Amino acid sequence: MRHIYFDHASTTATDPVVANAMLDYMTTKFGNPSSPHYFGRQVRKEVVDARQQLADLIGATADEIFYTSGGSESDNFALKGIAFANQKKGNHIITTQIEHHAVLHTCQWLEKHGFTVTYLPVDEFGLVSVEAVKQAITDKTILISVMFANNEVGTIEPIVEIAALAKEKGIYFHTDAVQAVSHVPIDVKAMNIDLLSLSGHKFYGPKGIGALYIRRGVKIETVQHGGAQERKLRAGTENVPAIVGLGIAAQKALSELKTEKNRLESLRDKLIQGIEAKIPDAKLNGHRLQRLPGNVNFSFRFVEGESLLLTLDMKGIAASSGSACTSGSLDPSHVLLAMGLTHEVAHGSLRLTLGRENTEADIDYMLEVLSEIVARLRSMSPLNEEHTTGIMASEGKTYQKANG
Amino acid sequence: MRHIYFDHASTTATDPVVANAMLDYMTTKFGNPSSPHYFGRQVRKEVVDARQQLADLIGATADEIFYTSGGSESDNFALKGIAFANQKKGNHIITTQIEHHAVLHTCQWLEKHGFTVTYLPVDEFGLVSVEAVKQAITDKTILISVMFANNEVGTIEPIVEIAALAKEKGIYFHTDAVQAVSHVPIDVKAMNIDLLSLSGHKFYGPKGIGALYIRRGVKIETVQHGGAQERKLRAGTENVPAIVGLGIAAQKALSELKTEKNRLESLRDKLIQGIEAKIPDAKLNGHRLQRLPGNVNFSFRFVEGESLLLTLDMKGIAASSGSACTSGSLDPSHVLLAMGLTHEVAHGSLRLTLGRENTEADIDYMLEVLSEIVARLRSMSPLNEEHTTGIMASEGKTYQKANG
């Protein structure tokens, strides 16, 4: 069966060039870069070079990059590290209702440990209001954390404005850019970002590695205690193969950023327009323009998300409903609810996230398959009596026979 | 140049079988196991199987294994997770002065957050006294954390006795077994261990992955907040390639444990006896019998560790002085100081940790090289006036000429 992967926001395949480079650092150049001997020396320079490659992708300097095990750790590190290091200054944190759970659950934990957190609402497009951020600031506010782009609906937040505001008020600004890095241009210096989280496996790099950018001069404490690695801010033997891999992935992402952004945006818009043209009662979730290049998110009235995914899967199409990271839970997406969708409609959301290997042909196939599936599921839905009647007219004979 | 690696306690090469298996899960079977589609399904079973393989190595069940990013995270998770989850019961933790920094620095942080910690001393062999543990217990004690085996001097602690004591008193028992797992037999059930830390790259598995064993029923809270992965106890997209690799490494380690233990013990003893026979004033650090199979640690009077390492490195031999994890700091090893060594002698320690690819020939070469190097460095040492006089007698002519 032909398999089409439309779930790049969940994870991506490691680039073969990245993977092959890693292989070498696993089996041959396997040393610990902290070791004062040949095997340590063999990898020391690579770690330095990779740090620079990653720094280049976001406009940072190499010594502002701190490796972590992924986006979740970066978020935990940023929030807890800033909170505990600046407790004397204040105990108030501002974030939004649509953050990833790595931010939200960390904030909830901090609330149990002496901090107060404001969770700002968003509008129907998933946008945070800069004015609302301004209103929420108190003299106890030490950190504002707003994601660069949302992982479910792809909305790109007004980071530049919020960061400028934070700078003006002398408050640290953190952004979870796990979904944005490599897909949209980011320059932490120009954008006044103090801390930025990223994750390797979201842009064809290795799994199990991420980074936190920490602007020079930011007061933060370590969150993973132990050895003196990462200039004493993050303990644990360096994951050299992954560090090397992340560097290569960053370099490739930077070199392709512009063309890939354009390509994905046009595929994305073709898919959005195609769905809107072919499927009635399809609601685009997220912002139509301030949107990640590869993100498409729709709710189809009267259709439940999992049955949609399941049927797509049977046709070889991999998609997601809500966040892959929140599966294991059965609650509908907190992001869609925050945007004002009802439980029912939130359950019926479909997220398609495009990436490097997707083509026009994939989009055409998807459009063909999707409209059939939605029609079929709607015909089975009790929420859809009117529509059903319409459809049943054509299927009337079957029903008569069964009844007769 | 011939390169001999005697630094296996710092890190090991990833087994090529492990690395090759990982490659496949990076580029082809790259899915997120939480995803409800083909790509997620492709890896779901592997994650389950790998968990079982790892569980088998330590006598646990698969659902008691929680993946982390390595030994440091496992230690942080165990200590903070238990501390915060059991705060109502008590706030006292017992550990030792010779723990890895991942334990010690975590304890120091907990001391700033409402906990009190007793750091037990050790004897000259690095052994913790079971009686001292008993004396330290109060009605506020919620956790005892004693490492299975020390990473610097290789001393194996009386875990079974301490764990039995903890069980009797209804106190959780954690052991940092990063250096012990795969090298000595471990059965968490029979040994009454409640929590155990391990790290993949210490036994030919991948870097950037480890695990915390948490006995079923133990009350612990999550430390890395976010998604619902690892049964909601450790957030972050699963590092599938590393999980698969760790499983294979565990399986191989288990199958080889007995023979490799015997082989390394006899190489170790040959090296220890050789050094003692050939080099005067060489002091074995650690316990002669209760000792990790691959660990050799000596102090050579009047010789400084780094210059010893540097000269060995020039001869192609990779060794370590103190813990590789603490390099970056210039302090002499806290472990050796806790064992009663003076600063000077602690600075002169040499750690040789043997592993899979070491042979008898390596030991022979090492013995030959080491005695020459120690003699040369001693001849340069101002701490060594007497010895120098002895040596200088034979070098007298040079000095006369230089002076004449």
Add this chain to the structure above:
Amino acid sequence: MGASDYNEKVLDHFANPRNVGEILNADGIGEVGNPVCGDIMKIYLKVENNIIEDVKFKTFGCGAAIATSSMVTELVKGKTLEAALDVTNAAVAEALGGLPAVKMHCSNLAADAMHEAIKDYMEHHKK
């Protein structure tokens, strides 16, 4: 926790659901819904001489919701009302060869909907 944890039989009932649709002028209609899981099931009965002559369903919900709905209609068709009332949610899950644990409490409600439909019939056809 999605598609991938379903067995073959569940997937078959999901992909080719039996007895899907409505019965016009049904003798009994039952509906159960669980907004948290996002499942709503509606069962239509045609009853003659205490026997379920025909049964249809409409379901908004996940794979398990649709498959259990389909299975329950197969299990009760042709049965007496009393026998149908003996068919439990657990029996439906078992007939499907089991469901993923996470689905057991929340999407496995098709028997309940069928019971509601029988109750509805009984209320309107009290003897």
Add this chain to the structure above:
Amino acid sequence: MGASDYNEKVLDHFANPRNVGEILNADGIGEVGNPVCGDIMKIYLKVENNIIEDVKFKTFGCGAAIATSSMVTELVKGKTLEAALDVTNAAVAEALGGLPAVKMHCSNLAADAMHEAIKDYMEHHKK
């Protein structure tokens, strides 16, 4: 932060240290030690007509400690005492083409030891 961060020149002075040894009946002896870094350096001088005729060293310490000891002896041999007093720790490090940052403050004390030796000579040969 060990061996591997040293440049070629440092490694050469470490592996082939110049002027290692003692001077019997030295005119001046200087010793500095830093127990935290584990470095102890001892410098021996032979002075004639205000000129350093010979200089030797003995050092217990890391690679940087040995290399700087070796370099300082090369730098001052044949110099006047005044010129030797102008040789700083920084100048020694520079003559070696630089040292790893972590070594700069703590193992780079050879010039200090040499200055101590000159002071020792001066005290015993006050004019």
